[in-house]
Amino acid sequence: MRRQVKFAGDDNMSRSTTKSGRFVLAIHGGAGTIRRAQLTPARERRYHEALRDALKAGYAILAAGGASLDAVTASVVSLEDCPLFNAGRGAVFNARGRHELDAAIMDGASRNAGAVAGVRRAKNPIRVARAVMECSPHVLLGGAGADAFARKQKLELVAPDHFSTPQRLLALQRAKQRERGAVREPLSATDRHGTVGAVARDVHGNLAAATSTGGFTNKLAGRIGDTPVVGAGTYADNVTCAVSATGDGDFFLRAVFAYDLSARMRYAGEPLARAARNALA
Ligand code: ASP
Numbered sequence: 001m002r003r004q005v006k007f008a009g010d011d012n013m014s015r016s017t018t019k020s021g022r023f024v025l026a027i028h029g030g031a032g033t034i035r036r037a038q039l040t041p042a043r044e045r046r047y048h049e050a051l052r053d054a055l056k057a058g059y060a061i062l063a064a065g066g067a068s069l070d071a072v073t074a075s076v077v078s079l080e081d082c083p084l085f086n087a088g089r090g091a092v093f094n095a096r097g098r099h100e101l102d103a104a105i106m107d108g109a110s111r112n113a114g115a116v117a118g119v120r121r122a123k124n125p126i127r128v129a130r131a132v133m134e135c136s137p138h139v140l141l142g143g144a145g146a147d148a149f150a151r152k153q154k155l156e157l158v159a160p161d162h163f164s165t166p167q168r169l170l171a172l173q174r175a176k177q178r179e180r181g182a183v184r185e186p187l188s189a190t191d192r193h194g195t196v197g198a199v200a201r202d203v204h205g206n207l208a209a210a211t212s213t214g215g216f217t218n219k220l221a222g223r224i225g226d227t228p229v230v231g232a233g234t235y236a237d238n239v240t241c242a243v244s245a246t247g248d249g250d251f252f253l254r255a256v257f258a259y260d261l262s263a264r265m266r267y268a269g270e271p272l273a274r275a276a277r278n279a280l281a
Pocket of ligand 1: 031213216247
């Protein structure tokens with residue numbers, strides 16, 4: 001079991017100060033360690049470039065005095081559009097050979113949130129989550145209703161095979177072979193994971209968090225993970241922290257992980273790193 005959480009102080013982070021104040025942006029591309037043997041220098045470069053592009057997209061907004069919500073949206077859209085990660089294009093296949101995508105976003109200033117689960121047609125699930133937050137009276141929309149809402153909001157829809165990549169198909173085939181007992185090795189971290197997320201603090205001191213995922217390879221159809229459940233995989237509160245989790249979501253769900261981390265800071269006065277360690281433990 002692997003569980004990870006990104007918070008200020010971690011890798012993939014950009015910290016800067018403008019005339020008006022300090023801002024922070026941290027992104028992640030999923031739990032698990034990619035084995036060296038699976039990584040050619042060219043592939044490693046592509047990962048680094050994709051992460052750098054995602055950081056740059058959010059950074060430009062924060063550096064211009066923009067909102068943390070816009071920054072985390074931009075970073076996550078950039079990662080959703082990159083086929084290397086398990087979110088948007090490049091998402092894993094479920095047990096029926098389909099993609100069902102989950103995403104959530106939260107505004108730490110208002111503690112308003114929006115999320116989608118089991119989306120199949122919206123190109124950028126994080127944009128739909130944001131529209132749920134800003135243009136609907138609800139917090140979480142699921143399945144065909146979420147895709148219909150995306151259409152109504154004039155967000156881009158794509159054919160379901162837009163999300164498919166040969167690597168993810170191979171991973172599903174390996175998972176099926178393992179189920180039949182034809183192979184023994186467990187799926188590698190790269191085959192299973194690759195969720196993306198971003199947390200930010202803007203120059204106005206507002207926090208935001210965003211997470212987007214395809215779940216994990218060979219998940220049951222209809223399975224919903226921690227990512228779109230506010231307080232499990234995604235949470236933001238200006239008083240405490242912004243959290244975007246990645247790892248086995250069924251554990252994060254039961255632990256109400258992201259909220260537990262924030263509550264430890266808010267009610268027990270635990271500093272961020274200790275709260276994160278304790279919530280994970
Ligand atoms: N947390 C995600 C889920 O369970 C998967 C991941 O982060 O790798 O859907």
